[in-house]
Amino acid sequence: MIVAAVPRFRHIVAEVWRPLAALFVWDVAVTIVYYRLPFHAPELPLTLFGTALALFLGFRSNSAYQRWWEGRTLWGAMINASRSLARAARNFLPEPHAHDLKRTIVLRQIAYANALRCQLRRQPVDAQVLRFLSHGEAEPALARTNIANGLVDGTGRRIADAVRAGWLDTIQQTQLESVLVDIANAQGGMERLKNTPLPAQYRFFPTLFTHMFCVLLPIGLVETLGFATPLGSTVAGLMFLAVLRIGDDLVDPFANTVHDVPLSAMCRTIEIDLLQAIGDSAPEPLQPVKGVLW
Template sequence: MIVGRSPRIRQSFQKAWSALIALFFWDLAVTIFYYISPFKAPALPLTIFGTALALILGFRVNSAYSRWWEGRILWGAMVNVSRSFARAVLAYLPDTADGRALGHLLVRRHIAYVHALRCQLRRQDPAPDMRRVLETDDLPELERRNPANGILDGTDHAIMGAVRRGWIDTIQQSRIEGLLVDMSNAQGGMERIKNTPLPAQYRAFPKYFTRLFCILLPIGLVETLGMATPVGSAVAGFMFLAVLQIGDDLVDPFGNDVHDLPLSSITTTIEGDLSQAIGLPAPPPLQPVDGILW
């Protein structure tokens, strides 16, 4: 996620440069044809076209931003429930060697859980982070299609084992189970966003209409701008292409691009808070690199 104070105009230009070059040469060809040909450009209702396109792009960007912001809300809820889970298991389990060992194991399992969830959403291998946190290669959860959900299942079984031993009562178990349900609900919301793309109409039509508008733009402007048409049309076209690119950048908030949510930073924050809760050194918080927080 870009956290710098100024927008990255250069990055937007780099993504749209091929379309801008093609647009500029098309504008230049239209301008030259206007001056050497007896035919005159038809009067085009560019204001109506531009207004309609702006509304379409606005709906698309709002839809994409809603997905991005909902993803951030879900991860914010995951941070809160993670702290509550660690606090609950450490407080409820007995202050004995076995009780503390189980509490520390459950906290470490949850740290592995958030890292596994991050990797699943980014389509990465969760095994290295899980092995690092749990300090073992024996991870049956990796055999499952959804390792993060497998960790939750194992944690729930461990909690029920503590209930059978009499270490926690049913009221405390119900409280912890509620936290696990909150984790599962947040994970389900993230997976819904990740696995459900925008409808095809939202993805295809804005691109078609934007390109068509950029093609018609110099034809409608050449009589007014004259020799300045290539520059003026290219600048106006870049504005619409940039708004179109914003929607593309925000539609998948759980990717590994500069515009996506900083999942590595969020999971590192969770690991730091929970590690300190069990007396382990916390990893340093991630810092922005060139204005980008991963």
């Protein structure tokens, strides 16, 4: 996620320079043809076209931002649920009998958050889980298709074992299971966002209409702007192409790009809060790198 006050210009250029360069070449070609060959440029209703396109792109960008914000909201719920799970485990499980179980639940939740982050970003999971759990502890979850869900299931089994051992009563078990349900619901929402793209119409037609508008733009402006047509048309095209690109950037909040929801930073937040909850030393929070928080 870009956290700098102003996005770096090179990020914008890197994303739109190819279509913008093609548009500039087209603008120059139209201007040269207009002055070298006698033809009358058609009067195009560019204001009407541009207004309709702006509304279309604005609606698409709003839909993409809603997906991004929902992803951030779900991860906020995940952070809160992780804190609640650690607090309940710390307060409910007796010392010293359940000290190891208390620590195991906390470490499993930290491993779970990092496993979920990697799954959403389509990155290898095993190494992140083994940072916090032994191979024997992690092996049942690592053998499953959905590793993060396997870790939550394993935590539920350990809570059930604590009830059978007499360390928790059924009311405390219900409260802990309620937190696990909140965690599972948040994960389900994240997986829905990741696995359900915007409908094809939302992706295809805005791109098609934007490029068509950019092609028609210099033809409609050349009689008015003359030699300034390449500059004016390219600047106007930049605005539409940038809005189009914004929608593409925000539609997947877990794509591991500079526009991503900062999953690594939020996983570090979970790690810090949960380790400190059981009295362990914790790492420092992640800091932005060149204006980007990952």
